[in-house]
Amino acid sequence: MENSTVPETKKDVLKMVHKFKTTFQRLLSRENQNVIETDYEKCETNTDIEKKVFGTQKDWMNLFEDPSEDAKCNQFAKHIEDGLKEAREKHLKCEILIPCGLTMRIARDILIMSESEPCGVRGCSLIIHLQEKSNCTELVKLQYDPTTVSTFEIHLTLQEDTRHVVSVRKMMMQLTGCFKHSTYKSTPKMLCLAYKLEKQKLYRANC
Template sequence: MENSTEVETKKEVMKMVHKFKTTFQRLLSRENQNVIETDYERKESNTENDKETVPQKDWISLFEDPNEEAKCKQFAKHIEDGLKEAREKHLKCEILIPCGLTMRIARDILIMSESEPCGVRGCSLTIHLQEKSKCSELVKVQYDPSTVSTFEIHLTLQEDTRHFVSVRKMMMQLTGCFKHSTYRSTPKMLCQAYKLEKQKLYRATC
């Protein structure tokens, strides 16, 4: 049995490792703050052992500052509200969002906004949806409407078009998962991949 001292030591070591990992991730992100693009899951399985990858929820304990975590959660809520608006006005179908996706997006946006004059408060976000060869603009979201936008970020989400996803959606419809939905169109399921592109809305002075 481990005594309390050993347990506390292990906790401290894990905390230091996580802090180092977070710092390293932030440094990598700062090297190219204008574009952040995630990897897309494999569309086809080559072996029987290949399984759908599950994203790590690094965002849960990413922020040591509670205020930064609160900003992240607030922006994630704005993104989700924006997608609800797009669902009602444009798509006319249910949108299935992977667990943790909006928090990871919000985390990356906060990192991209660190060098901006007003920080994340000056962010204007435009959300796009990539559907096979078609990319359409869905909605615009502003973190703080009372602050003049100093930079714009274009978020491109991707619909998951893998075969097993289509089967899963069909099964969900057959089992009545959407029986209370007001939409009759086939729901859209987003994948974990996304792209963020930043554009400044001001001219930097020397």
């Protein structure tokens, strides 16, 4: 009986932490918060950060109390993933390895940044960049809702994980045949949990 209550308690705590964080971010967004930047990769390994902040995958996948917010996040996360697939096909010509939950966290932040916009997230144009050491490349530009005039742009800068341990991991994955069905010959790119979001309005606010 005691063991059955532990997961629920942990889940409740995670929900509370998420609620406080979301509320704080929304307050900041209302004060002209146009930039959100994370640097998780500078602290510990991606896996350690995921476990400490979000628990297991099952835990953080169900943090949203409002089902409509959860659905919007899932939809925008897929929008980001589709953009990365387009970039993979047209520009990178290699597999892209995405950390578990990264697109959902980015989607959540974009929804928060969109709250103060006239058309909400429907007016969002998303430009995805990839930071590789000192080189930053624009990969793809996407319009979230083609039927709505874009009122603002979100510039999403993702970062390639260039740590030595990641290079060894990718080498092992190639040697063990993880990419044997891939159509690309180039070395896969692995993203880290760090990202930067910058919002630029495409209209002049009334004074």
